[in-house]
Amino acid sequence: MKCEESVITVAFSPDGLRLVSGSSGSTVCIWDALTSEQLLQLTGHGSWVRSAAWSSNGSKVISGSHDGTVMLWNAVTGEQEMIMNGHTNYIYSVAFSPDSRKVVSGSEDKTIRMWDAVTGNTLMEMVGHTGEVYSVAFSPDGAKIVSGSKDKTICIWDASTGAELKRIDGHSSGVWSVVFSLDGARMVSGSADHTVCIWDAATGDKLNQMDGHIDEVNSVAFSSDGSLVVSGSDDTTVCIWDTASGRQLKQMNGHSERVWQAVFSPDGSKIMSGSEDGTIRIWDAIIGDQPKSVDGHTGTVQSVAFSSDGTKVVSGSADKTICIWDALTGDKLKQMDGHTDEVNSVAFSSDGSRVVSGSNDETVCIWDTATGRQLKQMCGHSGGVFSVAFSLNGSKIVSGSADKSIHIWDAVTGVELKQLNGHAGVVNSVAFSSDGLKIVSGSSDKTVCIWDPISGEQLKQMDGHTYHVLSVTFSFDGAKVVSGSADHTVCVWDVATGEQLQQIKGHADWVRAVAF
The missing domain is CATH 2.130.10.10 (YVTN repeat-like/Quinoprotein amine dehydrogenase)
Known part of the structure; x- marks a missing residue:
């Protein structure tokens, strides 16, 4: 994971699936620990973020900054829920109590403060260090607080009274x-x-x-x-x-x-x-x-896909580029430049000769994988393109967009063949059935829809998810669809009837990718 500024603080979520980081650039970022994808960027601090920590259930993040504030964030939506003011100088360290009802902070002003995590009120101030307080933490039972300071000492405090219990030199x-x-x-x-x-x-x-x-x-x-x-x-x-x-x-x-x-x-x-x-x-x-990594992009990698023969990988990045890699050696084979904003989705044609990409610049592009040359640029969406896919025979491309629409394109000429409207939210994922006779889409409106790509008619709408649908795909025989959602569930649907066949629970966070 590469940031533009120094990474000052990092922490795993309690379930180990996400990371939070704070930087010298005043931002707090939340990452997918498995894919290294940046999930959220939280802005609000006015200076370095020196410390960040998770609540016990992973739903909240607390951050402390050189701007003198402690901020509480919703770790799912990225919303700033609270600002705690009281310190008169840099904040070096923050931590939740084990029950997440309190927050403790240590500061350049030589004090330790305990805050109510619900109201944001200061509950107590602990004074005793003669130097800056660099580090604070609760004991596992929440009864004590430990602090480390520039004054070379470690202090243990009573978390109920604020009394100093022990000073260690x-x-x-x-x-x-x-x-x-x-x-x-x-x-x-x-x-x-x-x-x-x-x-x-x-x-x-x-x-x-x-x-x-x-x-x-x-x-x-x-x-x-x-x-x-x-x-x-x-x-x-x-x-x-x-x-x-x-x-x-x-x-x-x-x-x-x-x-x-x-x-x-x-x-x-x-x-x-x-x-x-x-x-x-x-x-x-x-x-x-360190696990083997492939370096080459200078921004977050938003999408990756194998070629059908498994010998190549294509990646699309927030750095606006598309790269093709040798899947065995990790060598970069080609870099395609042309998009003017983040690349959200990439896919190979079944024969591996072309790549399609969708970008926040509202365009869909087709590229020659041998030369890296841009073959077509398709304009028509009025919002970022979040998902693209070829039909199995390579003759058509489908795209889903923030403008809530789905477009079908001729993959040779680039001509728009059909526009499908019906979703009430962002279209996050689209896919063809293997015979090319149906399209499935998943949207932030919580629905999964099946479409006829010839007539543009919506054949089925499947309701059941309680939050954004982030990924959808057909089974190879086209009889079923699987969907992954921000509601932490995976659902399997019958394409003919629209009936939900199965709901799979077990994930502790958003399900961003599914496949049969």
């Missing part, structure tokens, strides 16, 4: 990051003195000190079972440590500038790091490697 420089283990028995801290330390949360005794970083340690986190700690440093590395022995197990190199934050995924299998180099990297926590 041991670092020789500022404490950039501190957090409890999941059982609340230990704490880990990272410091500008280049060390990572583990502490007994009850007594304040130092249990272990891990040396190995050669510059300031900006971020530390426990694995869910408490056996490992991950750290990120100004020395550009991410390190994994054994908490019992203090031994360094892995050092991950890949970032080119300081690592601001590193965290484990909820299941402990992955580590995510955010860096000043503008990248978010996901690592295998066991072997320390």
